[in-house]
Amino acid sequence: MTGLQSPQHADRSFPRLHPRPEAGWVNDPNGIMFVDGRWHVFFQYNPGSARHEDIHWGHTSSADLLAWEEHPVALHPRPGTTDGFGCWSGVGVVDGGLPAVVYSAARDRHGRSEVVVVHGSADARDWSGERLVAAALPSDERVTMVRDPFLFELGGRRWAIQGAGRSDVGGALLLYGADDLDAWTEEGYLLDAEAPVVSDLAPCEGWECPQLVQVGEDWVLIMSLWLDGQPHRGVAWALGSLTIDEGTGRPVFSARRTGLIDEGSSFYAPQAVQSDGADGQPARVLLWGWAQELAPAGVRGRTQAEADEHGWSGMLTFPRELIVRDDQVELVPARELTALRAEPVDVTALPDQAEVVLTGAGTVELVLGGSAEQTVWQGELSAGDEVRVLIDTSIVEIHRSGHPSLTFRAYPSDGEHYALRHDAGVTAEAWSLRVPTPAA
Template sequence: MTLPSATSIEHADRSFPRLHSRPESGWVNDPNGILYLDGRWHVFFQYNPASARHADICWGHMSSPDLLTWNEHPVALRPVPGGRDSFGCWSGVATIDDGVPALVYSGVQAGDDRSDALVVRGARDGSSWGPERVVAAEMPADPRLIVVRDPFLFELGGRRWALQGAGFAESGGALLLYDASDLDDWRECGILIDASDSIARDLPECDAWECPQLVRVGESWVLIVSLWRYNAPHRGVGYIVGDLVIDERSGLPVFSSRRAGILDTGSSFYAPQAVQSDGRDGVEPRVLLWGWAQEIAPAGVRTRSQTDNDDNGWSGLLTFPRELVVHQDAVESVPARELVALRGPDADPDELPDQAEIELIGPGAAELGLGDDAAVQVIWRGELADGEQIRLLIDASIVEVFFSGREAATYRAYPQTGERFVLRADRSVGLRAWQLVQP
């Protein structure tokens, strides 16, 4: 079967990304189920193909041999009328269980933030997914829990464990721990960590921790949580760096935190998924990460309303793939090394194309804006230290900024007729720009 390319879509909307992976229309949010299988990266995502609104959530599916060119697959999961996921197939992960690919996700029956952890198995090449939904873990009985969702799997001590994001009415975010040795039947094991942890208190207060990720980066374990609030803007994405060991007395994983921080300081980044790569893709073992880029522009930059999204027929996309780095217990994300292959001819910083990369080297001040000769809206502004390097990647309406030695920043900005992206920098700043093109 020949699959349509998702990175060569010709779209009437100038703000539609050309190099990021997403379908031509519909709503997209959290990346899910990232898996390397038979020489291809498979990335699933929250998807409503019918409109630019969060409703009737399915799992979309794309794959790539190189993280550069993407092909769209048929929808992998759809809500089952009357089933445990009748309201939506919400976020989760993928795994290989006894040689068979499986998707593990939150099945939601109503919009009340209660969910069950469901398992669906598929063909060995990941091309199709069976109809049977297995309930691995039901909504816990604890009445204090107001939110439970977004299962994540990890291995420690020769066994498989699971996490779910959660929120308690009185105390906020927490991660529930399960023994998932039997993928179809999990055993509740209490709480791995919650917002009362002395290091976790450094994160912004929220009502729940969702989309938990727990990966090993070098000698450290990195826990990532999305900071969710009821009927209010999210508080961003936090990380906690620490150690993870099996407690000799209980036989359960114990996480000891050392440092907490924010993974991305931009206005748009949320609900990332991280995956531990073992080198089978031809690159040394690493942790890859994708995030959801929401339709939220930074302060002072023209944004889009829900009506705008409806008129254009799409909303949301996934970021470029990133690699996680830990340095002195601080977590950075950098562009996946494959992305340098997108660099084409040199570009003029005063007349940047809609797909561009800019490399800056300090010292000095610089800013990226969007506008015309009369006025420019500033998307990002920064002061570079001597020798500091910054990379900015632009794709139509998404700008991803990567700093050496600190957290990234993801923004949205929407070019209109007569407008262009413009880079302004002090003469002391080293500068080079490229047009980004599909290889």
């Protein structure tokens, strides 16, 4: 196996700290689980080109969320079968003491998929086992799109949801009983877009990549708002309660507040995983997102032709922790990431891998400087705010207390570098970030 963070890639915009293969297309994070002392992260992957087609599951793992090891492709589509059009998004779970992955298997491009389960080896590295259909197409004829299974436990049972689009309401979440991981039972709907509070979300054709996790006494539902053939409507969260209805015995989610979890131009399709502390850290919810090749307005982007030329497209964000603060859902950098800090640097001439921490009050601006200056982000800090800006060449991740995160893409050319300007009332500290060395 090889490390995924080689500093030798010919393309300056290629990330050095975010794990991804040297070439090919990458999108949604999938199947995240802690097994055999390591975090295993899978992802949507086309090894053959920088385009969204022929989707496999790529695979990487890490003992510390810093240094990542590449593994062979975990899942390959099988022409003429349930997943002939691709092994699409899904989750990981430890079932009966062994890891398993659960994913959307698509026969064609029409958005209706079956749920397939594969049981893996004890170390989560071998996924050659039999592929079992756990849930066929839903019986409700109003369903226009279904994909992206997610598992959770409540009331002593295991349940599952799938993201869906319905002809009468748009976004919806199908509900299943999944005590038997290999054979699910349809249980109707957990939620749809006409439910109280969530009805305030932007209209869309379907909810993709649903995630349902517990933070303290609260439950957080995350949904990626999908419009076919159009820019996505963002990633929404709903904060509320999850209980068992005494009459039906089924889960009921009641939302009390909603918002967007990341307002950057590039963030979509995150996956959240409930960590029980087995990794040596306090119990928490970890989350990764897909950082698309979409730059903010006024910043040089990368066309599909340029992605084809360079041979790669897309990456995953840094790992983040999902927290609830003042009845708002926020993402903060995973605590391990502070270990990447190396030497202090000048904020007016940042290296390609850098972190900046801002406190105080006043205006701040992150620019990509050169012959034509581009403003990547501008913000107004208030007293008590803290902002962390993480840069890895072509990805910028900004976390500001009390606000949605911001994920941007930018592509520095020769002679260009990042620089941060700020008012006198703002204090800035900055460090270069080191490329971690995998343990022997």
